[in-house]
Amino acid sequence: MIRLKTTDNCTGKTISHMAVSGELSSDNIATAFRGLLPLSNKTLKDITDETPDLLVFPDCIENTEDRIKDMPVITLDIPLGKNISAEAAKIKTGNIAGFIGIPSDRPGGKEVHLKITSRFVNERPGEEDRDYFLYYLLEKVFSVNLFDLKDLSRKGQFDFLLFLFPYYLKKALSRGLFKTYTFYKKNDMNIRGQIDVARHIKENTPFRGNIACNIRERTADNYLTQLIRHTIEVIRTRSFGTHILSCDKVTKNAVEDIVLSTPSYKGGERDKIIRENLKLIKHPYFTDYAALQKLCLAILSRQKVNYGADSKKIYGLLFDVAWLWEEYLAGLLKSRDFKHPQNKKGSGWLYMFENKINDTDADKKYSHIFPDFYKPGEWVLDAKYKKIIGGQIAREDLYQLITYMHVMKIPRGGFIFPRTEKEKGVDENKTFVLKGYGGTIHTFGLEIPLNPQSREDFAEKMKASETELLERIRNNYVGEENNV
Secondary structure, eight states, rough: OOOEEEEEEEEEOHHHHHHHTTTTHHHHHHHHHHEEEEEOOOOOOHHHHTTTTTEEESOOOTTTTSGGSSSSSSSEEEOOSSEEEEEGEEEEEEEEEEEEEEESSSSOOOOOEEEEHHHTTOOSOOOOOHHHHHHHHHHHTTOGGGOOOOOTTTTOHHHHHHHHHHHHHHHHHTTTOOOOOEEEEEESSSSSEEOOOOHHHHSSSSSOOOOEEEEEEEESSSHHHHHHHHHHHHHSTTTTTTHHHTSSSHHHHHHHHHHHTTOOOOOOHHHHHHHTTTTOOOGGGHHHHHHHHHHHHHHHHHGTTTTTOOOOSOOEEEEEHHHHHHEEEEEETTTTOOOBBBBBBSOEESSSSSSSOOOOOOHHHHHHEOEEEEEEETEEEEEEESSSOOOOHHHHHHHHHHHHHHTTTTTTTEEEEEGGGGGGTSSSSSSEEEEETOOOEEEEEEEOSSEEEEEHHHHHHHHHHHHHHHHHHHHHHHHHHHHO
């Protein structure tokens, strides 16, 4: 096994510098290069379409308007010249974190395991794998306290799937219990449906008072709710399963609803239920159930795609950290009454024009605007996970924010991005005064502790950083109001 490790938003590392165990031989570098090559420069959508065992969260990359689906997971930069070699190739990454397992294309060959951590991973000696920042985002977004789980295995990468379960379960059940028509074969004294004469003669001779009937009913006890029930039972077997299934009142009630709705559950039918769910739900109303269905299948089949598995397909689990960052900020800013339109769901959008031209899909693509966060009359804020160096904002990001400010008649705009302790004072608290109609644009860096003593220490320092950020936003608004 060849183990490689890098961070998100890496501008370029050679394969030998990514090796977990130190220097690699030329043969191993060549093997790793061949393994990574099929992933190079391919978009997230292309990879997920070709490799169903490579799971990407959030699941809605098709519906996003910020081009996540068009971003490559990794990019291989091969210098041009006379001596082109695998040793000289550099691997670049974007806003994606997680891990990928790449089986060997040769009999008896070595698998390549690529781990991508956040760029804020702990730098303390011996603790380089402790990605407290990614854990913290997952905790806040998915409402599961990972910091209380002391026995979370560093090798149990697919345990992340279990922590996503409450989030997707609650989203799906917000649509109500999934019901479908199911056929039942009954043989009792209650006559319902169609009498099955042949089966009645076979099973009730001599006559004992029962009647064999075939019934078609719309019920919540079906192939999908059974799949969810099997997933719940698997999670219960884990040492932290009770914690996950009762992380909040809504999750606890949702689990109880599924259990009560599946009286025909049998643990020995798991393989049968998995086969019945291999075809994902396509109905647009049940999109959230399709996402939950895919997650349940991944949890129940994770032994086939976990580290060390005998698989011939690329497998793994990836997170769009930019999406996690935005959803984390949404929870943080909610306490200050900021609104959070969600372009991935198509909700909360604002119309750019006073007069509505038409209601076609083409019109919606350019006339609907989705600011990340706004507070009417006070702020328009944009979440940026990518690096912002020296306060230099990309031109397209500036143009977008200025457009939102103008259309919404809000004089203050800002960018919120994560920064390390090393960057303090370098690229935060910048203020740009606009010409023309006026207005100001600010940059707000949220400090991410790099070398905490423990997970609890990291959480405490993050809370202090959050308080400081909210105070800076408030003070900038109050200060400008006083100068008017």
